Amino acid sequence: MNDHSIEAINLSKKYGTFTALDNLNLKIEGSKCVGFLGPNGAGKTTTLKIFTDLIFRTEGKALINGIDVHTEKKKALAATSALIETPEIYPSLTPNEALMMVAEQRGVPAEIRKKKIEEALNEVRMEEWADKRVGKFSKGMKQRIDVASTLLNDPEIVLLDEPTTGLDPRGMAEVRDIVKNLKKQKRLIFMSSHLLPEVTDVCDEVAMIDHGKLLAYDTIHNLTTRISGGGAVVEIGFVGMVGESGIIKAVESVKGITSVEKMDDKNLRIRFTGGPEAQARILTDLAMLNLGMSSFRASSSALEDVYLNLIKETL
Ligand SMILES: Nc1ncnc2c1ncn2[C@@H]1O[C@H](COP(=O)(O)OP(=O)(O)OP(=O)(O)O)[C@@H](O)[C@H]1O
Ligand SMILES: [Mg+2]
Known part of the structure; x- marks a missing residue:
């Protein structure tokens, strides 16, 4: 069963007199990807480090699958x-060599190490590079090897601290795809990020913190719906100019759409009520109108609106 869970109970961390985490309560369970958002210094890395026992909490508890990460x-x-x-990774090593060292350190039994490494490299789609030197790899490829190293023990829970930061757009896309793939394997992924479009794309839920306190934890759908006055938000792209061709009027006429806003010459932002079923029907209705629609995507700026609003309240 998918009973994976990560739970912070009254979790606090002080560095000297500075409070980095302030009575954090958060329970995440199931197989899903949860984005961990918050401004610089909010306490994200601190939280993730406590959950892996890299640092010790000052008060409260950090539990994984109900078990205390510090005492057990x-x-x-x-x-x-x-x-x-x-x-x-040391540049003169190959992925096979580097991962063998990690597998040893992590106590993966000797007789299955090779198999686990092969599976992990497959999962990050680096199997063809298994015996090439890492020194020649792009940053994105190195990061994929790092992700592979986290898979050697068949984790149910994967904690990632800004996995795509510092990568170029291609590297980001590569790693993002890998994370999406990890999610399919019935894992719980908890991932900090500053990239809201990425989180919208990859994650199901988000937890937001600032000044070491939890601001919100909910599905992206619920969070963006709440801020937009009860409607979900979608951005639609068009091949032609939206202002000159009656497109706005036509979109406004679709049942269920409560507001239409022009983002730029080729993109509209719509709000609508109803859940994913309503979204599916609206997409079909829009396609039937034959307006030259070229994209229909969950609004990443909607999550940004939520984020900025919540963060502003804690200033
Ligand atoms: N070892 C330390 N000693 C003292 N203060 C620390 C230490 N580590 C972190 N801090 C402080 O604790 C706060 C939280 O830091 P943390 O690294 O958890 O933030 P973050 O949310 O990961 O930020 P970023 O988005 O910049 O990575 C920051 O103000 C930071 O300066
Ligand atoms: Mg950090």
């Missing part, structure tokens, strides 16, 4: 992997 570290972390401030 081995048991709690047996099914957990994390990518937090990973050091660079």
Whole structure:
């Protein structure tokens, strides 16, 4: 069963007199991807480090699958992997060699190491590079090897601290795809990020923190719906100019759409009520209108609106 869980109970962390985490309560369960958002210094890395016992909480508890990560570290972390401030792989090693070292360190039984490495490299689609030197790899490829290293112990729970930061757009896309793929394997992924479009694309839910306090934890759909006055928000792109061709009027006429806003010459932002079924019907209705619609996507700026609103309240 998918009973994976990560739970912070009254979790606090002080660095000297500075409070980095302030009575954080958060329970995430199931197989899904949860984005962890918050401004610089909000306490994201601190939280992830506590959950992997890299640092020790000051108060409260951090539980993985109900087990305290500090008092029963081995048991709690047996099914957990994390990518937090990973050091660079030594350039003269190959992925096979580097991952063999990690597998040894992580206590993967000797007789299955090779198989686990092969599976992990397959999962990040780097199998063809298994015996090439890492020194020649792009940053995105190195990051994929780092992600592979987290998979060697068949984790149910994967914690990632800004996995795409510092990568070029192609590297970001590669790693984003890998994370999406991890999600399909019935895992719980908890991922910090500053990239809201990425989180909208990859994650199902988001937890937002600032000044070490939880601001919100909900599905992206619920959060963006709440801020938009009860409607979900979608951005639609068109081949032609939206202002000159009656497109706005036509879109306004579709049943269920409550507002239409021009974002720029080729994009509209619509709000509508109803859940995913309403969204599916609206997409069909719009396609039937034959307006030259070229894209229909969950609004990443909607999550940005939620984020900015919540963060503003805590200033
Ligand atoms: N070892 C430390 N000693 C003292 N203060 C620290 C230490 N580590 C983190 N802090 C402080 O704790 C706060 C939270 O830091 P943390 O790294 O968890 O933030 P973050 O949300 O990960 O930020 P970013 O988005 O910049 O990565 C920050 O104000 C930071 O300066
Ligand atoms: Mg951080």
